[in-house]
Amino acid sequence: MLKVLVSLLLLTVASFASSGGGEAQVNPDLTMTWVGISCLFIFVIGYYFVAAEEKYEIDKAKPALLIGTLMFMLVAVYYSMNGLDMDAVHNEASHLILEIAGIFFFLFVAMTYIESLIHMSVFDKLKYNLVSKGYTYRKLFWVTGLLAFFISPIADNLTTALILSTVLITIEKSRKDFLVPGAINIVVAANAGGAWSPFGDITTLMAWTAGKGDFTDFLFLFPAAIGGYLVTAIILSKFVPKEVPAFDVSTEKVPVMAEGAKVVMGLGIFTIFSAVVGHQVLHLPAMWGMMFGLALLKVYSYGLKKKYGKDHFNIFHSMAKIENNTLLFFFGILAAVGALYFIGWLGLAVHVYQPSVLGPTIANICVGFLSAIVDNVPVMSAVLKAGPEMGLDQWMLVTLTAGVGGSLISFGSAAGVGVMGKLHGIYTFGSHMKYAWTILVGYFASVAIWYLQYEIIGFYHAG
Template identity: 45%
Template structure:
């Protein structure tokens, strides 16, 4: 029995790695698209992505399957190229993918660290408390959380923004499941739409900017189409929200010292990243890492002056006989920037590595060239870019956009803006189509669900179509 198993495995390896299956497409690449290795690579990637899509059911972090798939795909590529005496070519291709990922990793890590620092300084809690205690009606809160999500996500990211707004919604919505579900849908659409007109709003826009295809200011041409994408479904959905007021909440939140300085440093860091890319021709990550250094220096200042600041505040609290404040001051801990780094969304960052390396491997095999030829040669390019958005509702928009960037089809700036828009907002069509939607299904478990989102999919699709038409009309000179 064991001999049969080993013979079968040996036969499979012969079929997969047989040189007879391969053809050279150039001096530095082999065409593996019709070989056993190519078919096995697609199978591995598909199986990994099925596990990713089942994250909520399986409770398996999405980074695990794609990390393994990346290793298997490039391991097979390396074995074939070694057999042909072309190990150097495979190594260089992998290093190219790794460099692309490293730049994006460091960029995102700095952005996440700043967002976590703001969260630690209680900025987001302060915003939530203000909104809850202002006595807004449910319909006003529906609009307020949506508008804030639309305008915060270009600076932060759509995931962080959606989680913040969902915390507010859950706090004020209470047992009103209908309001919570509809407001969460609105926030997901708004956060994804807001992230589409900024290089910092979504990983896909960041990839397009760092690739040098679109300049920093060119993304702002998508502001009105993105706003339409959010406003069309929001207007329709708001008509179904009751105009009643929720119960007031007496929650008291004190924003910690240095919070607004950190906001200023984050804005300065963004300016440095843009300047490094636009003025110096350097990668934006140079400005971001310099900004991380500024945050570390400010963290050092906060630690050095903490005792003096606490002594002053304790004296004031003792004079006012404020026991609650004295208890709070006794629990204050020094600011540590490396704790903020540790709290970055590492599962997302590692998932991003797996996706970049997997898609890069499929591109090196030759599949992306085939797809590019079909979509961007045989199809109308506008229809192809619209299809990319629909696909991103089923498959995460990161691999979809990375595949398009790897194919790098010949397109006008108007078309590149179109695919950036559709990949960014297309994920709103389904709850599993974006990181914001998946995160909120976990945060509002049992209330904001796949089915609840699907019920409003036709309305969201109306906004998707409207935003495309507005872009085609408004930015017609760019095509």
């Protein structure tokens, strides 16, 4: 896989270097200097260790954070050695920190709410309600998939996939004819569901906060997202048995949601509302409304502590359980992509969007395949940094393809990586690729629906 990625990068560099640098840059083009070549090499090597985190048992945040910080420091060293304007480095780093902070704090609050709901047994209750119904494997396949599709726009696709894959392994621990299609179904549904919500996936959040579309613009992706998912799910369901799994309700303890859980769910919904209104109406960063919601949760947690005792609910315990490695991974990889942009590499990528090369539609479809090989976060960050001139229809297409394209390979999305860890030895790269053709069919179905809706009918803007 590394050879494929390196080959793609080298071919891209070779073809673009011969065609010039695109738009005029205020800062000097460093692509063919020692720092430009070194940073590209560092990025490729570092991302190899990110993709192979299971093989080397190294957390992906470590190489991402290392390359992100190192690349910018090398750029600063180059500027200092050559007497260039150091203010340019300072301003770019400051702008990048502001950009990352908006995403960082948005996810921080969202994760705090999710951990709080887990602590209050909300998801345990959901899991019990599902497995105690006496559904067949095939019906459970559909229920978990549809839940993943509609939960991920509110939560995030990784959390949704982890919760529902836990349901799968609770129902059945050995039958791969149910677990593998069921795991793929959840990953595809979570990624597709996250694609039509500004905060359902990190890629849509990045596009929304970058101003590539209003909140309602992303909702118009719903037909393409659910259409592609349903095509894959219908095909996959044919491989799932119709038997009823063995589950003795009498031996299972019925989970009870903690006092205040429903209020916390309500506060979570209001927090999302605050983020949307704050960003769309008040023109504040989306994270501002999220932090306001966190403040409300902290006040409410104080009331719960006074009423039920300090052990009932402690918001700092929820914060302590947040996956900080995920947040640090985003910081590192976005910093690395920012360095590639500052050096000049991403400016070259704009050329593929020219009609004489691939054009925006084909280029954006290819983004989906690239996000499966690499990861949708750095790919989407690269597209946003490159800043090709595109209309709303094309920005929605790249949001769709970057989101759902990660499902094509098991490690192409955070949801897929999470489920691989949850169903270790069952949901693997090999078992996923056995059914990958069904995802590919659904991917092209999503693109076809987008084309019909956006390019032929022209139905994609609330105004």
